[in-house]
Amino acid sequence: MKKLSLLLLFTFLWVSCDQKQKKIINKKGLSSEEKIDSTKIKTLFNSALTQSKSYEWLRDLTQNIGGRLSGSPETQKAVEWGKKVMKEVGLDSVWLQPVMVPHWVRGEKEIANYTSNGIKKNVPICALGFSVATPKAGILAEVIEVKSLDEARALGNKMKGKIIFFNRSFDNTLINTFKAYGGCVDQRVRGAAVCGEFGAKGVIVRSMTNSVDDYPHTGIMSYGNLPKEKYIPAAAISSRAANVLSDDLKLNPNLKFHFKQSCKTLPDAPSFNVVGEIKGTETPENIFVVGGHLDSWDLGEGAHDDGTGVVQSLEVAYLFKKNNIKPKNTLRVVFFMNEENGTRGAKKYAELAKLNKENHIGGLESDAGGHTPRGFSIDANSVNTKLLQSWKKLLSPYGLHDLDKGGSGADISPLRGENVTLVGYRPDSQRYFDYHHTSRDTFDKVNKRELELGSASMASIIYLMDKYLYSNTMVKP
Known part of the structure; x- marks a missing residue:
C-alpha cells in the first residue's frame, strides 16, 4: 500500500510538471492557432519547392516573348500569354482590362x-x-x-x-x-x-x-x-x-x-491589364490584390524586372488552389501594364475600382527582382502594421526577418487608403542593379529556388492577411 501511494504521488507530480512545462512552451512558443498557421505556411513552402510552375512560366514569358516595352507587339503577346496561364491555373474568372499606353520606340x-x-x-x-x-x-x-x-x-x-x-x-x-x-x-x-x-x-x-x-x-x-x-x-x-x-x-x-x-514617341497604343480572381467564400466583396507588371524595358528579356513578380503573383493563386486554401475574401491577381514608363495600368485599375465601387482591403506587389526573400515593406495604418509585424515569428524561419514600414509598389500604391493594407515583397537587393533595365536582365539570371521561395513567401503573407486582417483590425464600410 505504501509503495502504491508513493507511485501515485510520483505520477501526480510528473503529470503536474509536464502540464506546467507545456504551458511554459506554449507561452514562449506558438499558440494553438499559430501552430495551425505555421503548419499551413510550411505546406505552402513545401508545395512551392516541389511542385512550382513559376520557373517554367518565366522561361516561356522571357524566352518566347522577350522584352515587352509598352505599346509593342511583344506586350500584346504577353497579354495573351497572361490570359492563357491564368485560365490554366483555374481561376474563377479571367478578363482583360483595356488601357491606352505610351508607345516609345528605341x-x-x-x-x-x-x-x-x-x-x-x-x-x-x-x-x-x-x-x-x-x-x-x-x-x-x-x-x-x-x-x-x-x-x-x-x-x-x-x-x-x-x-x-x-x-x-x-x-x-x-x-x-x-x-x-x-x-x-x-x-x-x-x-x-x-x-x-x-x-x-x-x-x-x-x-x-x-x-x-x-x-x-x-x-x-x-x-x-x-x-x-x-x-x-x-x-x-x-x-x-x-x-x-x-x-x-x-x-x-x-x-x-x-x-x-x-528613338521616337509614337501615338498612344491600346493595351490591357490582365486580371484573374478566386472568389472569397465569406466576404467576396472584399478584395486582396497581388500583382507585378507585365511590361518591361526592351534591352533584355524583362526577367527580374518584372517577369519574376508576374509569375510569383500567379503562383500565389496556384498554391492556394493546390493546397485547397479557400480565401475568405476575393483574391485577385493582376498583371499590370506600363509600370516602366507611365504606370497607366495601375492608374486605370484604381480608376475602375473606384468607378465600380470595389472594396479593396489590401494588396501585395512583387517588383524588386527574384532573389532570396528577405521580408516585406508595409504601407498601412499603425494597427495593421503592428499586426503584420506580429507574424514575424511565423515568417522568420523562412528568412523573412524584415517587416518594416515603407512603400509597397508603384502599381498598387494608387489603392492606398486609411484602411487599406499594402505590402511590398522585398528580396535581397545586392544583385538587382546588375541587371535592372539592361540587356543582362535575362532568364538565365534567375535562380529557380530563389524564385520559388519568393512565391511561397508571398502566398504565406496573403494567407495570413486574408485570415486575420479584415475581421480583426479593419473597420467595415
Missing part, C-alpha cells in the same frame, strides 16, 4: 565615341525612355561633368551648346541598394529638363548601378514642363565608361563627345 542601336590623346574610344550607350532622337548624323560637342542637378543649374548659360555629363554614382555604403538608387536617379529622370532650359546640346548620364561594368542602363526620363523646342537627347552610358570619361576629361577638358540615337 530605333537603331545607339552609338557613341570620343577621341582622347589621339585614341578613339567607343562608349556603351543607350537612349533613355521618352528621349528625343539626335539629328541623323548625331551630335558632337564638348563635355561638362557635373554630379548633381544643382551643380548643373549653377552652370546656367555655360551649358549652351555643350553635352552635360551627370556622373553621380551609387552610395555603396548603403546596404539597401534601392536607397542608393533613389539617391541618384533624379539625374536620369530630370537631367534633360534642367539642361534643356539653358540650351545644352544633349545629356549623358552614368548608369544606375552599384557595379562597374560595360552595360548601359536605360530607364524613364522626363522633360517636365519644358517647351518641345527645348527638348534635347538624353542617354545613359555604362558605369565603366563613365569612370573612363571622367578621367579623360581631367586630362583633356576640351574633348568632344559624339552620340547618335534614333
Whole structure:
C-alpha cells in the first residue's frame, strides 16, 4: 500500500510538471492557432519547392516573348500569354482590362565615341525612355561633368551648346541598394529638363548601378514642363565608361563627345491589364490584390524586372488552389501594364475600382527582382502594421526577418487608403542593379529556388492577411 501511494504521488507530480512545462512552451512558443498557421505556411513552402510552375512560366514569358516595352507587339503577346496561364491555373474568372499606353520606340542601336590623346574610344550607350532622337548624323560637342542637378543649374548659360555629363554614382555604403538608387536617379529622370532650359546640346548620364561594368542602363526620363523646342537627347552610358570619361576629361577638358540615337514617341497604343480572381467564400466583396507588371524595358528579356513578380503573383493563386486554401475574401491577381514608363495600368485599375465601387482591403506587389526573400515593406495604418509585424515569428524561419514600414509598389500604391493594407515583397537587393533595365536582365539570371521561395513567401503573407486582417483590425464600410 505504501509503495502504491508513493507511485501515485510520483505520477501526480510528473503529470503536474509536464502540464506546467507545456504551458511554459506554449507561452514562449506558438499558440494553438499559430501552430495551425505555421503548419499551413510550411505546406505552402513545401508545395512551392516541389511542385512550382513559376520557373517554367518565366522561361516561356522571357524566352518566347522577350522584352515587352509598352505599346509593342511583344506586350500584346504577353497579354495573351497572361490570359492563357491564368485560365490554366483555374481561376474563377479571367478578363482583360483595356488601357491606352505610351508607345516609345528605341530605333537603331545607339552609338557613341570620343577621341582622347589621339585614341578613339567607343562608349556603351543607350537612349533613355521618352528621349528625343539626335539629328541623323548625331551630335558632337564638348563635355561638362557635373554630379548633381544643382551643380548643373549653377552652370546656367555655360551649358549652351555643350553635352552635360551627370556622373553621380551609387552610395555603396548603403546596404539597401534601392536607397542608393533613389539617391541618384533624379539625374536620369530630370537631367534633360534642367539642361534643356539653358540650351545644352544633349545629356549623358552614368548608369544606375552599384557595379562597374560595360552595360548601359536605360530607364524613364522626363522633360517636365519644358517647351518641345527645348527638348534635347538624353542617354545613359555604362558605369565603366563613365569612370573612363571622367578621367579623360581631367586630362583633356576640351574633348568632344559624339552620340547618335534614333528613338521616337509614337501615338498612344491600346493595351490591357490582365486580371484573374478566386472568389472569397465569406466576404467576396472584399478584395486582396497581388500583382507585378507585365511590361518591361526592351534591352533584355524583362526577367527580374518584372517577369519574376508576374509569375510569383500567379503562383500565389496556384498554391492556394493546390493546397485547397479557400480565401475568405476575393483574391485577385493582376498583371499590370506600363509600370516602366507611365504606370497607366495601375492608374486605370484604381480608376475602375473606384468607378465600380470595389472594396479593396489590401494588396501585395512583387517588383524588386527574384532573389532570396528577405521580408516585406508595409504601407498601412499603425494597427495593421503592428499586426503584420506580429507574424514575424511565423515568417522568420523562412528568412523573412524584415517587416518594416515603407512603400509597397508603384502599381498598387494608387489603392492606398486609411484602411487599406499594402505590402511590398522585398528580396535581397545586392544583385538587382546588375541587371535592372539592361540587356543582362535575362532568364538565365534567375535562380529557380530563389524564385520559388519568393512565391511561397508571398502566398504565406496573403494567407495570413486574408485570415486575420479584415475581421480583426479593419473597420467595415
